[in-house]
Amino acid sequence: MVTVTEHYDAYPYPERDPADEARRLITGSPSHPLEMDDALWAGARDWSRPLRALVAGGGTGDGLIQLAQILKSAERTAEITYLDLSPRAREIAEARAEARGLDTITFRTGSLLDAPEYGTFDYIDCCGVLHHLSEPAEGFRALRAALSPGGGLGFMVYAPLGRSGVYPLQEAFGTLFDGLAPDARLGAARELFEAVPEGHPFRSNPGLVDHRASEAGFYDLLLHGQDRPFSVPELLEMLDETGWRLARFAMPGLYDLSTLTGHGADLPEADRMALAEKLRGTIKTHIAYAVPEGAAHHAPSHRDTGLVPHLRGVKPDAAARAVSSGKPLPLRLGSESRALTLPARAAPLLARIDGRRSMREIAGAAGLDPIVAAGLWAKIEATLGPWGLFLYSGLLRR
Ligand SMILES: C[S@@+](CC[C@H](N)C(=O)[O-])C[C@H]1O[C@@H](n2cnc3c(N)ncnc32)[C@H](O)[C@@H]1O
Known part of the structure; x- marks a missing residue:
């Protein structure tokens, strides 16, 4: 049996070359500071206070580098602890940090089950x-014990339906190639994979791409020795059982039953999210934020006009141009596409979003009556927010 450490030492994940840091920054969810602020702190975190963060199971460093680099670029102070079992993954993450001159990170090799030994943290990433x-519950509990009051967790766990086809192959390869070293397992599995017929659920699932991206991707997807997905009810139960509460999914729209059907409107929220997962059938991972059970937490709202709005993944001028000419904003979600429609009158607000001015200031600069502006902000928030395209944070405001 190949242990988790042996696996990630042989195939550090994801496969990354530190030289690439010179030409691009990989961004995503969780752990983009704007998204963290919006999801965990109602868009109102005081960024003049240093952020103490733990990146638990940081791998080759995608989430780590994103967090450290964005805070550095925003000239915000941070103390970030990277923790991973695999020394080889750590070497790559360290080289990436060095390539960027990121000096706010302390690197540790160890298990996240010992997270509290490394201190307490305002934010924990576990992707x-x-x-x-x-025992995933032990991991959730250990991270909960390492959280400072007022803190939160950004995490990703696998979801079953979008990974349809993965588990039969993982089980078959696991049985057939038990006892082989990682490189021999990879070679044998790649050969056998070619013989898997077209009708296999794996081959019919267009969302599965990691096996084509790299050797590490193939190994991680199809040869993992320890891998269990969580359905929405299983995830909510796990959070509940380990002292956490869901703050929100990174893309709440995916779990919004009303985006799929008018039926079931009177069901409890948890049931509605579970049904949306079943009806969508394509969710591969749950990316979400959680706060301690019982913590005071609320979602940010356009009603608080002092909040600073951001567009993510959409350029303000391009969005304003499309909206002012009556065109919808296109959204692509794997195989699904949606058209997001906003009133043309929202264009002057969208055009002025710069990550620094508050909604009140933008409305004033656009010469809009505060009541009209409030209605338009509400529409922008309700249309773009569920898809992670509209966030609140004072990260860049001085
Ligand atoms: C799939 S990779 C994810 C890496 C990174 N978080 C990302 O999203 O790119 C999983 C990582 O978790 C690490 N890992 C697994 N179990 C761990 C544990 N108990 N404590 C710390 N790290 C662990 C592995 O060594 C590996 O680097």
Whole structure:
């Protein structure tokens, strides 16, 4: 049996070359500071206070580098602890940080089950790790114990339906190639994979791409020795059982039943999210934020006009141009596409979003009556927010 450490030492994940840091920054969810602020702190975190963060199971460093680099670029102070079992993954993450001159990170080799030994943290990132523990509940509990009051968790765990086809192959390869070293397992599995017929659920699932991206991707997807997905009810139960509460999914729209059907409107929210997962059938990972059970937490709102709005993944001038000419904003979600429609009158607000001015200031600069502006902000928030395209944060405001 190949242990988790042996696996990630042989194939550090994701496969990254530190030289690439010179030409691009990989961004995503969770752990983009704007998204963290919006999801965990109602868009109102005081960024003059240093952020103490733990990146638990940081791998080759995608979430780590994103967090450290964005805070550095925003000239915000941070103390970030990277923790991973794999020394080889750590070497790559360290080289990436060095290539960027990021000096706010302390690197540790160890288990996230010991997270509290490294201190307490305002923010914990744990992306793609908890589903690889033999007892995921122990991981959730350990991270909860390492959280400072007022803090929150950004995480990703696998979801079953979008990974349809993965588990039969993982089980078959696991049985057939048990006892082989990682490189021999990879070679044998790649050969056998070619013989898997077209009708296999894996081959019919267009969302599965990691096996084509790299050797590390193939190994992680199809040869993992410890991997369990969570359905929405299983995830909510796990959070509940380990002292956490869901703050929100990174893209709440995916879990919004009303985006799919008018039926079930009177069901409890948890049931509606579970049904949306079943009806969509394509969710591969749950990316979400959680706060301690019982913590005071609320979502940010356009009613608080002192908040600073941001557009993410959409350029303000391009969005304003489309909206002012009556065109919808296109949204592509894997195989699904949606058209997001806003009133043309929202264009002057969209055009002025710069990550620094508050909604009140933008409305004033656009010469809009505050009541009209409030209605338009409400529409922008309701249309773009569920898809992670509209966030509140004072990260860049001085
Ligand atoms: C799939 S990779 C994800 C890496 C990174 N978080 C990302 O999203 O790119 C999983 C990582 O978790 C690490 N890992 C697994 N179990 C762990 C544990 N108990 N404590 C710390 N790290 C662990 C592995 O060594 C590996 O680097």
